[in-house]
Amino acid sequence: MDKIRIAFIGCGGMSSQLQQCIPMVPEFEFVATCDLVEEKAASNARRFGALRHYTDYNEMFKNEDLYAVAVVGRPEDKLHRDIGIECLQRGYHIYTEKPPATTAEGAKMLVDASVESGKTGMVGTMWRHAPAHQIAKQLMNEDAFGEACQYHTRYLAPSPRLQEAGSPFAWPFMLDQVIHPTDCMRFFMGQVSEVFALGAIDAASSTVSMSVNLRYENGGIGTMTLGTGPTLEAMVFVKGTGNQAIQVLETRRLRRYRMPTWLGAGGGYADTPTEEWDLNTAFHSIGRPGYLEEMQHWAASLQAETQPHASLEDSYQNMRVLEAISRSIETGEVVQIPV
Template sequence: MEKLRLGLIGCGRISKNHFEAISQIPEAEYVAVADIIRERAEEAAKTYNIPSVYTDYHKMLDKEQLDAVSICTPSGLHPSIGIDVANHKINVITEKPMAINVEGADKLIHACDENNVQLFVVKQNRLNTTMQLLKRAVDKGRFGRIYMAQSNVFWQRPQSYYDAAKWRGTWEFDGGAFLNQASHYVDALYWLLGNVGSVMAYTATMARHIEAEDTGCAILHFRSGIIATLNVTMLTYPKNFEGSITIIGEKGTVKVGGVAVNKIEKWEFEEYDDDDRIVEEANYQPPNVYGFGHNPYYRNVVDVLLKRAEPLTDGRDGRKSVEIVQAIYLSAKTGKRISLPL
């Protein structure tokens, strides 16, 4: 069987997860990589046995016969590069967030629609075993009425992290702690609890020399009436401490915690379900805050491209978390409650 031919643009920190995931899927392979720093692209190509290296991704798109391209560049570049990929009639796989604002997200969605190509937004945390278990409990109605939820992202990003790449912490290319590090948690709250009706927030840049925020708190009021809080900081001493989601309902309380929603810390329901037996098995020790979700994520992408499955997350799904974070920033800036949709 002919393998799906993939390309990747941006061989930085997150690209390793993409290369590793595809290396475990026999029906697909990376055949080309592009990075403006040639050494970085060459190192990736050597490590993962990829034949073609480019410093200009446009040349890669022109020369290579590709089924899909993974975009692992700074967030602010995701829409423009994704549009270029779509205009070559190639399917788009973009890291989160898909854009730094709704306008960018909409342009990318429109380009993929126009060119009749798939748009996949990486939301690997949804596929972690712990989160799958929590989602099932919500979908089965085990909580009864859900009253409240809380998500904490108490991580550490030292100044050296921001200094290592000029784009980090800038409004043009990155956004702050909410849009970059906490975007998976924003997505998880929406995925678990439904649409957000309005948002109120405070943000601050307390200790890092960056344009965007390193700390903030947001209150999300869901259309269903659920009230949720999201507390985020990159200033936790001395290292990443907690990435958690807690849901409190009339018939159940669950906290999925650990460093990156990798450990079920509380799981209590009024009525028994067979899922209760596998709670311990769902816990895992992630190698980093990204977890193991890229592997099943790419399994789905490949199955969709081979017409065996429906996509788990598309552009319109990916747009939701961008819109919620944009509302958080708008509230923090104006001091007002912001209603959604924007």
């Protein structure tokens, strides 16, 4: 395949983070930017090397020969879902920022449009693409790790949006933030079958707190401790049946525990031996681990003409988990997620 001709719809802050990666992905030819605010579209085209800029994506589609389109903006159905579906129906492969829609039903509409059009779709849940998580997945695939049987995430993040009238529990926070650890959890553990969650919102302090218990289709169990916090904190821990465990801190630092601490005799424990990697990716000047890598993965999947991981189907399943968490908090009941 020749260079992959792409365009971006949306030139806000998140889109700009991704557009700055494009010159580092040689498989891409950055054809055009598009934004309702011409100054933004023109500035991003100039900064990141796009050939042209537009304020009307219909005009862009008429004038440009494109293979794939990235739709990146606010979490609104009229953008990611509706324009994403339109792009698929016009014959373009797509990338959308998370969430692809504001409901699981809307995310399923994108999946269906992808199937009907025969075009692929990827969603910007970049945690799974961070090098530390990719290495963790490789270590989990080694025979000595065994089967993943237990999982834990601790995730705190500032969030200006907590709750909206008529929406499920803490739904803006779910869409803005919780979708990241949820996708990463499914990347490591597979499909979720059962959810029980507790949650609270303190309006006076703008604080959300959640504790989630999970069961997976592979028989494993897990927990997620989630909430707003004064700073961004992320921790992932996965245990295997081979008496090994892997921990990733801040999506950058990886630890592997694979030596038993029990000495086999009364009162005897050894200091826990660990192997550690510090995978800070600041050398390529991209804000967070995973942004450049997800663009590289998008390019590779487009060249191979295969569905990417972090696909539209992945994101639909993430949205089902988010809805199950909110529903469990609201009802106080265990929520099943059927296959």
